[in-house]
Amino acid sequence: MAILSINGKRYELDLPDNMPLLWVLRDYLKLTGTKYGCGIGQCGACTIHLEGEPMRSCTLPISALEGKKITTIEHYADKKVLHPVQKAWIEEDVAQCGYCQSGQIMGAIALLDKKGRPNDEDIYNAMSGHLCRCGTYLRIKKAIKTAAQNG
Amino acid sequence: MDSINRRHFLKISGISGGGLLLSAMIPFGCVTEEKELIDWEPNFFIRIQSDNQITFSCSQSEMGQGTSTGLAMIMADELGAKLEDLKFVFAPGSEEKFQHLQDTGGSNGLRMMYQPLREAAATTREILIEAAAQKWGLPKSNLYAEDGMVKEKGSDRLIPFGELLEVAQNLSAPSEIPLKDKSDFKYIGQSVRSQKSKQIALGRLPYSIDVKLPGMVYAAIQRCPVWKGSLISFDDSEARKIPGVIDVIAMEGTELQAMDYKGGVRPGVAVIAENTWAAFEGKKALNIEWNLGPNAQKSESDLKKELEESKTNNSIVSFDFKEGQASFSKGKKILEASYESPFQVNACMEPLNAVADHNGYKVEIWSGTQAPSLTRERISELTKLPPAAITVHNPPSGGGFGRRFFVDFVEEAVILSRQLKRPVKVTWSREDTIATNKYHPYRVEYWSAALDSENQPLGLSYHGVVSRPGGYRPYPYGLPMIFHNRLDYKEGNLLPRASWRSVFAHPWGLGMECFIDELAFEAGQDPLQFRLDLLDKSEVFLQKRLPYVGDDLYPQKLKRTLEMVGEKAGWGKSKEDNVYQGVSAFAYNTSYCSQIADVSVVEGKVKVHKVTAVIDCGLAINPSQVKSQVEGSIIWGLSATLKDAIQVSNGAVLQKNFHDYDLLRIRECPEIEVFIVDSDDPPSGTGEPAVPGIAPAVLNAVFAATGKRIRKIPIANEDLLG
Numbered sequence: 001m002a003i004l005s006i007n008g009k010r011y012e013l014d015l016p017d018n019m020p021l022l023w024v025l026r027d028y029l030k031l032t033g034t035k036y037g038c039g040i041g042q043c044g045a046c047t048i049h050l051e052g053e054p055m056r057s058c059t060l061p062i063s064a065l066e067g068k069k070i071t072t073i074e075h076y077a078d079k080k081v082l083h084p085v086q087k088a089w090i091e092e093d094v095a096q097c098g099y100c101q102s103g104q105i106m107g108a109i110a111l112l113d114k115k116g117r118p119n120d121e122d123i124y125n126a127m128s129g130h131l132c133r134c135g136t137y138l139r140i141k142k143a144i145k146t147a148a149q150n151g
Numbered sequence: 152m153d154s155i156n157r158r159h160f161l162k163i164s165g166i167s168g169g170g171l172l173l174s175a176m177i178p179f180g181c182v183t184e185e186k187e188l189i190d191w192e193p194n195f196f197i198r199i200q201s202d203n204q205i206t207f208s209c210s211q212s213e214m215g216q217g218t219s220t221g222l223a224m225i226m227a228d229e230l231g232a233k234l235e236d237l238k239f240v241f242a243p244g245s246e247e248k249f250q251h252l253q254d255t256g257g258s259n260g261l262r263m264m265y266q267p268l269r270e271a272a273a274t275t276r277e278i279l280i281e282a283a284a285q286k287w288g289l290p291k292s293n294l295y296a297e298d299g300m301v302k303e304k305g306s307d308r309l310i311p312f313g314e315l316l317e318v319a320q321n322l323s324a325p326s327e328i329p330l331k332d333k334s335d336f337k338y339i340g341q342s343v344r345s346q347k348s349k350q351i352a353l354g355r356l357p358y359s360i361d362v363k364l365p366g367m368v369y370a371a372i373q374r375c376p377v378w379k380g381s382l383i384s385f386d387d388s389e390a391r392k393i394p395g396v397i398d399v400i401a402m403e404g405t406e407l408q409a410m411d412y413k414g415g416v417r418p419g420v421a422v423i424a425e426n427t428w429a430a431f432e433g434k435k436a437l438n439i440e441w442n443l444g445p446n447a448q449k450s451e452s453d454l455k456k457e458l459e460e461s462k463t464n465n466s467i468v469s470f471d472f473k474e475g476q477a478s479f480s481k482g483k484k485i486l487e488a489s490y491e492s493p494f495q496v497n498a499c500m501e502p503l504n505a506v507a508d509h510n511g512y513k514v515e516i517w518s519g520t521q522a523p524s525l526t527r528e529r530i531s532e533l534t535k536l537p538p539a540a541i542t543v544h545n546p547p548s549g550g551g552f553g554r555r556f557f558v559d560f561v562e563e564a565v566i567l568s569r570q571l572k573r574p575v576k577v578t579w580s581r582e583d584t585i586a587t588n589k590y591h592p593y594r595v596e597y598w599s600a601a602l603d604s605e606n607q608p609l610g611l612s613y614h615g616v617v618s619r620p621g622g623y624r625p626y627p628y629g630l631p632m633i634f635h636n637r638l639d640y641k642e643g644n645l646l647p648r649a650s651w652r653s654v655f656a657h658p659w660g661l662g663m664e665c666f667i668d669e670l671a672f673e674a675g676q677d678p679l680q681f682r683l684d685l686l687d688k689s690e691v692f693l694q695k696r697l698p699y700v701g702d703d704l705y706p707q708k709l710k711r712t713l714e715m716v717g718e719k720a721g722w723g724k725s726k727e728d729n730v731y732q733g734v735s736a737f738a739y740n741t742s743y744c745s746q747i748a749d750v751s752v753v754e755g756k757v758k759v760h761k762v763t764a765v766i767d768c769g770l771a772i773n774p775s776q777v778k779s780q781v782e783g784s785i786i787w788g789l790s791a792t793l794k795d796a797i798q799v800s801n802g803a804v805l806q807k808n809f810h811d812y813d814l815l816r817i818r819e820c821p822e823i824e825v826f827i828v829d830s831d832d833p834p835s836g837t838g839e840p841a842v843p844g845i846a847p848a849v850l851n852a853v854f855a856a857t858g859k860r861i862r863k864i865p866i867a868n869e870d871l872l873g
Contacts, residue, residue, distance in 0.1 A: 016394045023428035027369070032361035033354025035549075037500055038581040039431070042809035045500060073354030086352040093344040093775050096783060097215025098351035099358065099500040099549025124818040131809060133500045133550050134215045135786030136779070137820040 002062045006031070007075040017063035022046045024062055025072060033073035033102045037131070044130030047103040048072050054110040054126075073102040076109070085109050088147035096134035104130050108144050117148050189316040193278065194271040195248040196226065203313035205230075205299060206238045210249045211260040212521045213241065213347070214499075214551035216838045217776035218260035220346045222268060224338040224772060225261075229272035229331055231296025232312075234338055239346060244523030244543035254522035256556045256650065258740060258836020261772055265834050273328045281325060282318035283310055333770075333831065342775035347547060359546050360504045360578060362517045367506065367574040370567050371430035372402055373437055374417035374587040377802035378646050380444040382418045389436040390422055395429025398422075399437070400570065405533070405562055407647065412522065413529045415647050416559045417587060421567055427578050434580070446802035449645050451493070451593050457640045458595050462614045465635045475633035478610025482601025486608075488669060489598070490662040491863040492846075493796035494804075495591040495651050498812060501549020502584050507564035508574040513540040514565055519548025521555040529558045530565055552787075553650025557589060585812050586804045590797055591651030592644070596662030600630075606673045614638050615662060616655045625656065627706045627738050628667065629688025645799060652787050653842035656739055660843025661850075661864065664735040668851040669860065678851065679717050679734050686710040686736075702740050709738050712745040712765040712828060719826055720747035720763035729753060730760055733852025739840035741832075743767040744781070746844045749821075750852035755872035759789060759821040759849060767828035769835045774827055780837040781825040788845030790815040792864050 002013045004021075006029070015024060020039075025031040025048075034057055037045030041056040048057045049071040076083045082090075085108045095101045104127070111118055111126035118126070123144055132140070189201040198206040207226050213219040219239065227234040244253065252263055276296045283301035284291045293304050302309040333340075350356040375382065387399035400421050407415035422433035479485075505518035514534060520526050523545040531538045548555055560579065568575040579588075596615035600608045610631035617625065618637035626632055651657070671681035689706035713736045717723075722732060729751040736745040749761040762785050771777045795812055798805045806812040850861050853871070861870055 019426075019428055023426055026361075027363070027426040027428070030363070032357075035500075036360070036427070036502065036578070038809050040581075040808055040810065042813075043500070043581075077353035077355060082352070089352040090344065090348045093342075093348060093779070095215070095345060095348060095351040096217070096779055097500065097548065097550040098347060098356050099215075101351050102354040105352065105354075128816045128818045131500065131814050131816065133498055133552070133787075133814060134779075135783035135815075135820075137786065137815075137817040138782055138823060139779070140817065 002066060004062060004065055004070060005068070006070045007072060007078075013062065015062065018061045020058050021048065021060045021062055021065060021070070022057040025057065031072050031074050033077065035099055035102060037100065037103070042131070043100070044107060045100045045103040047106040047130070049106060049110060052110065052113065054107050073106060076105075083109060084147040084151035085112060085143070088143040088150065092139050092143040092146055094136050094139040094143050096136055100130060100132045104132065104140055108140070108147065111144065112148060112151055116151070118144060189320065191316045191320045193275045195242070196268060196271050197230070197275050199312050199316060201313045201316050203299060203311045204238060205232050205236060205312065206240060208240050208242045210242050210253045211264060212255040212519070212523065212545055212551065212555070213547040214255075214519065214521065214555065215549075216260070216780060217345055217773060218255065220343060220776060221261050221772040222264055223346060224343055225265060225268050226272050228336045228338050229269045230276050232299045234343065236299055241545045241547070243545060244527035246524045246528060246538065249524060251524050253524040254556065256521055256553060258742070258838040258840065261834045262741070262836050269330055270328065273330050274324050277325050277328055278319050278322050279312055279315050281322055282315040285318055286310070286315065339772050340770070341773070343773050345776070357546055358501055358549050359506060359517045359519045360501055360549070362506045362576065364506065364508060364574040367576055368397060368571065369424050369427045369430045370421050370575050370577045371427070371434045371580060372419045372421045372563060372577065372583070373434045373439060374419040374583065375441055376587060377441070377443040377446050378417070378644065379446050380418075380802070381442045382420065383440040383442050385420050385440065386438040387420070389438070390433040393429055393432045393436060395425040396422060396433040397424055399433065402563070402566070405559070411648055412525060412557050414559065414562070415557075415589065416562050416566070423567070423571065423575075430578070431580050443802060445642075446645055449802050450799050454593050454640055454645055455595055457642060458638050460641060461638045462597060465614055465638065468618055468634050468636055471631055472633050474631040475610045475612065478631050479601040479612065481603070482609050483604045484602040484606070485599055486602055486669065486673060487599040488666055488860070488862060490596045490658070490665055492594050492658050492661055492791070493864070494593045494646060494799065495791055495795060496585060496588050496797050496812065497550070497552045497554035497649065497651055498584060498814065499548070499550030499552060499554060502581060503554070503560040503579040504577060505561040505564035506574060506576045507561070507568040509534065509565055509568040511572070512536070513542070515542045515544070516561060516565065517544045517546065518561050518564070519546055519551070519555060520558070520561060521551045521553070522558065526558050526561050530561065533562055533565060534569065552652040553654060554589065556650055559589070581808050585806050585808055589647040589649035591657070592648055594658035596658050598662050598666040600666070600670055602673060606675065608670045608674065615659065617659045625659065625704065625738050626663070627689055627704055627709050627736070628682070628685040629690070629706070630685060645802065646804070652784065653739070653839040656839070656843045660735070660737050661846050664737065664844060664847030665850055665862065668733070668847070668854065677723070679713065679722055682713055682734070682736055683710055686713070704738055708767050709736050709743045709745070712736065712743045712767050715826060715828065716745040716747050716763055716765040719765065719824065720749070722747060729856070731852050731855035733848045733850065733855055735844035735848040735851065737840065737844040739836070739843065741769065741835035742837065742840040744840040744844055746785070746841065746848045748845065748848040748852045750849055750856060752853055752856045752871055755868040757793060757849070757853060757866055757871070759793070761822040761824070762845065762848070763824045764841055765826045765828060766837065766840060767830055768837045768840070769830050769832040771827045772834050777827055777837045778825045781841045782823050784839060784841035785823055785845050786815050786820060788842045789821075789849070792846040792849050792866060793819070794865055796865055
C-alpha cells in the first residue's frame with residue numbers, strides 16, 4: 001500500500017511498489033494529462049513536479065514517492081486563472097499535435113520558478129530533455145520568453 | 152463523445168441541480184422543451200439547433216497539422232458565423248458521407264475540402280437568408296448573414312439562425328449559390344490559433360491513448376522482430392507471475408493487402424493485463440521462439456544490390472526520351488552520382504494505439520487514425536461485418552505524418568477484442584514503435600547527366616523511386632530528362648512500408664536537388680541562378696494523375712519562391728566566418744517551396760545556423776499554421792539529415808528507443824524564417840512540401856563549406872573529417 005499526495009489530494013494505492021507513477025496517474029487516477037512517450041526518461045512527455053523539481057514519471061516507482069509532494073498538469077488546469085506559461089502557450093499558438101506539450105509546459109513552469117528571466121542557454125538546458133516530433137521548438141522558446149515577461 | 156448527447160447530459164444535470172444552468176438554457180424550465188429542439192442538419196458538415204448551437208462536423212483527421220482549424224475558418228466565413236461559436240466534432244469514418252476524401256494524407260485536407268466545404272456552407276447560408284426573407288417579407292437582396300444571424304442591410308433588424316430553422320428546414324436550396332468574395336472573409340487569411348490550443352495547454356485534449364471503457368483490458372504485443380517471420384512457441388510462465396497480468400495469448404498476423412495501408416499485422420504474443428505497465432512488463436518477461444523467415448540474414452547492403460540489379464536492363468518510360476537520348480549521344484562527358492537515404496520511422500509522440508469493443512455483431516473503435524473511412528472498410532473486411540456495424544471514432548492524434556494512414560494497429564485491437572469478448576486497448580511501447588513498426592523505405596537514387604565540351608548540361612537520366620512521368624512528373628527543370636521504370640527490390644520489402652512525411656518525394660528531392668547543384672558546379676555557375684535559368688527553359692506541365700486533380704506544375708511559381716528566398720536569405724552576400732549557404736527548390740503537389748540553409752562545418756561537425764524558406768501554397772488560409780507546418784517540416788527533415796537512421800541487421804531493426812533514434816532537440820534547432828507568397832490561387836498543402844528540400848539545402852551548403860559532396864544521409868562526421 002502506497003500513500004501518495006498528488007495535487008494536494010491523498011491517495012491510498014494498493015498497487016505494486018515498483019509501478020511507475022506515470023501508469024498510476026494514467027490508468028488508475030484518470031490524470032491522463034501526463035503522457036507516455038518512451039518509458040526510459042528520454043522524451044519528457046511524462047514530466048511532473050516532485051517537490052517542485054521536474055521529474056520523468058515513467059521512471060519513478062511509487063515506493064519512492066511517499067510523503068513527497070507530486071504535482072501534475074491537472075493542478076494547473078483546475079485553477080481558475082491560467083498559469084502564465086499556459087497563457088503564453090496559447091498566445092504563441094505553440095502546439096501542433098499537442099501530445100508532448102503537457103510535459104513541455106511542466107518543464108517550462110519548473111524553469112521559470114527557478115529563473116524568472118531565462119536566456120537561450122537556460123532554456124536549452126532545461127528543455128533539451130523534451131522531444132517534440134511536430135517541431136514546435138521555436139515557438140516553445142518564444143512562449144517561455146513571453147511567459148517570463150508576463151509572469 | 153457525441154456533442155448532442157453531451158449537451159443533453161448537461162441540461163439534465165442542470166435540471167436535477169435545479170440551478171441557474173436550467174433557467175439559462177431552457178427558458179421555460181420544462182423538460183418537454185427538449186423534444187421541440189429543432190436539430191437541422193442541412194449537410195454532413197453543419198448542424199444548427201434552435202438554441203443557436205452551430206456544430207461543425209470535421210471530416211478530416213487532426214494530427215497537429217491544423218487542418219481542422221483551417222476548415223472551421225472556411226466554414227465560419229462562408230456561413231457567416233463566429234468561429235468561436237462553432238462547436239467541433241470529428242466525424243466518425245464514413246465512406247457514404249465523405250468517400251475516401253475523409254482519409255487525410257498527402258497534404259490534401261484543405262486542398263480537397265476547400266471548395267466542397269464552401270459550397271455546403273454557402274448553401275446553408277442562402278437557405279437561412281431565404282427563410283428570413285420570407286419571415287420578414289423582405290427581398291433577399293436586402294439581407295446578409297453575419298455572426299450566426301441574418302441581418303437587414305442598413306437597419307438593426309436581425310434574427311439568429313436558430314430562430315429560422317422552422318422555416319429553413321422546409322425550404323429547397325436556391326438555384327444560385329454565390330460564394331463570398333475574398334474581401335468579405337473575416338477569418339481566411341488571418342493567423343488564427345489552433346482550436347485545440349487551450350485544451351492542450353490544460354492537458355485536457357483527449358487522445359485515443361487516454362480512453363478508458365468499463366471492463367476494458369490493456370494489451371501489449373511482442374511482435375516478430377523480423378518481417379515475414381512467424382511464431383513457433385512461447386513460454387509465458389514468468390510473464391504470468393507479474394502482478395496485473397491476466398492472460399497471454401498467441402496473436403496471428405494479417406496478410407499485407409494489395410493496397411498496403413491494410414493488413415500486415417506481424418504475428419506475435421499478446422499480454423493482457425489490468426494496466427498498461429503490467430502488459431509491458433509481461434511482454435519483457437516472455438520467452439519466445441520465432442521462425443525468422445526469409446529476411447533473417449538480410450541488411451541494407453542486400454537491398455542496395457537488388458536496386459543495382461533492378462537498374463540494369465531497366466526500361467525507359469519517359470515520353471521525351473528521344474530528346475534525352477539525343478543529348479546523351481551529343482554529350483562529351485557523363486556525370487554520374489547516386490544518393491542514399493536510410494529506413495526511417497515516424498516516431499509519433501503518441502505511440503500507436505487503438506481501443507476496440509467487438510461484441511459479436513458490432514465493433515466500436517476509438518483511434519487517432521488518418522484514415523477513418525478506410526479503417527472502417529478494412530475492419531468490415533476483417534470481421535465480415537457490414538460497414539454499418541463498424542463505428543470508427545476519430546479523436547485528434549498525437550502526430551500522424553503518414554503512419555496513421557495504415558490500419559494494422561487498429562486491426563490488432565479488433566482481433567484481440569473479438570477473441571476476448573471485451574473492450575481492449577492495445578498500446579505500442581516506444582520500443583515497438585521503433586523496432587517492429589512499418590518504415591519509410593531505404594532508397595538509392597541514380598542520376599546521370601550528359602555535358603557538352605564546356606561542361607554545360609544537355610540532358611539528364613534517372614533511375615529511382617519516381618516513375619510513370621506521363622501520370623506524375625514533379626520534375627520542374629527545362630532539361631530533357633529520361634525517366635526509367637521505378638527501381639524495386641526484387642525479393643520484396645525487407646521491412647514493411649509506411650508513409651513518412653513527404654513519402655517518396657523525400658528520396659526524389661534529395662537526389663534531384665543535390666544533383667542539380669553538382670551540375671551547376673560543373674558548369675561553373677551560381678547554383679541559385681543556374682536553377683532560375685533552367686526554370687525559365689521549362690514549360691507548364693499538366694498532370695494527369697487521378698482521382699486527385701490539379702497537380703499541374705508551374706515552373707514560374709517555383710522560380711518566384713527561389714528568387715524570394717535568395718533575397719530574404721541574402722544569397723551571395725558575405726556571411727559570418729565559417730557560415731556557408733546551400734539552396735534547394737521543390738514542387739510538391741501544387742505547392743512550391745525553396746529553402747536556403749546557413750551552415751558551418753567545424754572539425755567535421757555540421758551546424759545548421761539558420762534556414763530561410765519561402766512557400767507558395769496558394770491562398771494561405773491560416774498563415775500562423777502554414778508557418779508552423781513549414782517549421783515542423785524543416786525540423787523533421789533535419790532530424791533525418793543530421794541524426795536519425797533505422798538500420799537493419801539480420802532482418803531486425805537495431806534501434807530500440809529515443810536513446811538510439813534521437814530526434815532533433817531544442818538546442819539543435821536552427822533559427823527558421825518562413826515567408827509565404829501572396830496568392831489567390833486555391834489553397835494547396837503545407838504539411839509536407841518543405842520536407843524534401845531541407846536535406847539537399849544542407850548538403851549543398853556542406854559542399855560550399857568543405858568542397859565535399861556528401862551523398863548519403865544522415866551525414867556521417869567521418870565523411871567530413873580526413
